Amino acid sequence: MSEKSAQKKKYIVETARGVFIEKGYKDVTMKDIVEACGISRGGLYLYFSGTDELFMDVMKMEAEEADDVFAGKVGQDATPSDILALFLKEQKRELLHNRNNLSMAVYEYFFQNKVPKKENPLKQQFDAAVRIIEKLIEAGVEAGEFYCEDAKGAARNIMYVLEGLKIAAQTRGITEEMVDREVLYIMQGLVIDEE
């Protein structure tokens, strides 16, 4: 029955994801999950001891899927600047699609649950992304596509701007042109000195 159990657990996590996207983290109750899943109150407790545990599993699932997406991109043979542009385009898409977005809940969760820095998945994801962008920029510089003296700094700058845009999207709302403007500014910073 371990097979069946695993399936049910996955079903709960997937359904819960939708609930967290809709209501954030703190406002979600076990009752919400129970109702969304159509299972019994007691049944849910067999798998998760509370919304925090459940949410951690949701984030785990989210992270795995994110990796898949990255993996998909890597396969192509494209220039570094193409890949960076693709990455930014993907980010833009996410920024503009609040409705399918877990970030509000994630922020709420990490506001509340202070996690030791080393294990903090948010930090790990951020650092991983910085490293990838850094590599892309370095490759771009080598390929003569970019000019940049501090690839690591530029990568971090990009990621902080994206994070700033994310929070802006969640708290004030952003438009497509607001994102485009920032992306353009970033790209110009990488090519500006070429002229």
Added chain:
Amino acid sequence: MSEKSAQKKKYIVETARGVFIEKGYKDVTMKDIVEACGISRGGLYLYFSGTDELFMDVMKMEAEEADDVFAGKVGQDATPSDILALFLKEQKRELLHNRNNLSMAVYEYFFQNKVPKKENPLKQQFDAAVRIIEKLIEAGVEAGEFYCEDAKGAARNIMYVLEGLKIAAQTRGITEEMVDREVLYIMQGLVIDEE
């Protein structure tokens, strides 16, 4: 008695501020406020109909104080780059002092309460800061301190990075050197082409 009332209201707002800083927005109950203030349940309702109304007043107070701080800086006769450096230093101070910081609660509040863009104080503050920084950069360029072709873009970039850092501070924790690194990167972007 209006005098006394106003004083009490102010006392409540100030006390509540501490509670919001400690617990964020959503977790704060009227009971928390009542206990922190040492007043009666009903007494609080004489002044505020709920945590939302109270929180809005806390934010209002916060905004006024922020204005005062800005006002303090303006008085000095310093070069644009000095003022910008001062501004960034102030931002750094805030970033590193989570404990005295309302931003977590503010974000939670605006996650929940979607405010029409035009009236959104978060947006207004952001835009105002961008405009000030833009002016500083332009002044710096004229004074020969900075080199920058897109003052507005640079100003926005600075603000988004600061916002990214803010969220990083709240969700993962940041160190002084992490802030310094980003500030340095930004300042280099403004002077780098001088050489």
Added chain:
Amino acid sequence: MSEKSAQKKKYIVETARGVFIEKGYKDVTMKDIVEACGISRGGLYLYFSGTDELFMDVMKMEAEEADDVFAGKVGQDATPSDILALFLKEQKRELLHNRNNLSMAVYEYFFQNKVPKKENPLKQQFDAAVRIIEKLIEAGVEAGEFYCEDAKGAARNIMYVLEGLKIAAQTRGITEEMVDREVLYIMQGLVIDEE
């Protein structure tokens, strides 16, 4: 100041009357009265210790005005059947004008506050009305307008029907023709045997 006091008390009673008409008896709070009167919380308690005391004064006022109305009618020189018809017309008017009617509150009050029979004003009013109608019928019989062997019984029957109609008006709503039908039935009972 006794003069001023009396005036203020009267003002409160009159204003409260409107509140009781609108909300019944049990739902009215001291706060409602205070707000309707535009006076201070404490001020109201100087005159009335609670809604029950206040409501009793409202009923007292109502009774006095009712007497005045009766007094007005008595002055005319009209046949007994005219006076009875007039009385029934007045009752009909009241039945159809819920909005200006205290009866709902009165019933609620006497549901709750069991008053010794002898002192019960509701009983006193009912009995008084029965006596008047009885006299009218007797006079009508003597004048050859009515035929009736049991004037007292007929009078009571009329009053109980009116009370039944009153409760119907408050709980289900009645139409003009429903009242007319019952009045007609009553009047036919008094003249039917003439033929």
Added chain:
Amino acid sequence: MSEKSAQKKKYIVETARGVFIEKGYKDVTMKDIVEACGISRGGLYLYFSGTDELFMDVMKMEAEEADDVFAGKVGQDATPSDILALFLKEQKRELLHNRNNLSMAVYEYFFQNKVPKKENPLKQQFDAAVRIIEKLIEAGVEAGEFYCEDAKGAARNIMYVLEGLKIAAQTRGITEEMVDREVLYIMQGLVIDEE
């Protein structure tokens, strides 16, 4: 478990009935019910969302039982006048047993909750009773027991008098002889012309 649920629900409704009889409608709180039933606060909310919903169920139960009583009477082979007398006797019994009587609460409920005429159960019950009495009178006339030119009018008159007596019972108290007197008057109206 649906079986057990239904039983518990029934138990609550029956227990609540007693509370409503004792305290009327408006004064009954969910807490009162909880204490009377000996169940938990939250437990009650599993079955009823508030006193209004609960009271509607109490009334429904009451109506079903009333139907049963009627059904019991129909079985006998008795003359129309016997049945009418039996009906009036039953009414008299109810009028004199305030303590076991829900009418006070029912009136309070319908004072507050204005129900569309067509669906108003009070009206439906009243009209149904009128129709039954009308049929009885007509049957009595055919059987030569009664004399009555307007059976419908007489039936309505009876019901309004009974309603008047009911309200008198609740607000002033009535004695057995007061009821007898009215019943006698009514019966005389039906046979008086025989002589």
Added chain:
DNA sequence: CATGAATGAGAGTTCATTCAT
């Protein structure tokens, strides 16, 4: 006399969590 701020009791309602079946 009059005011209105302040208190505290109490009602309504919702959920996390448990446990017998």
Added chain:
DNA sequence: GATGAATGAACTCTCATTCAT
């Protein structure tokens, strides 16, 4: 494993009533 009834704690909000000014 799974169910869902049951519990009780916690929170929101409203008022009657008092009392210093």
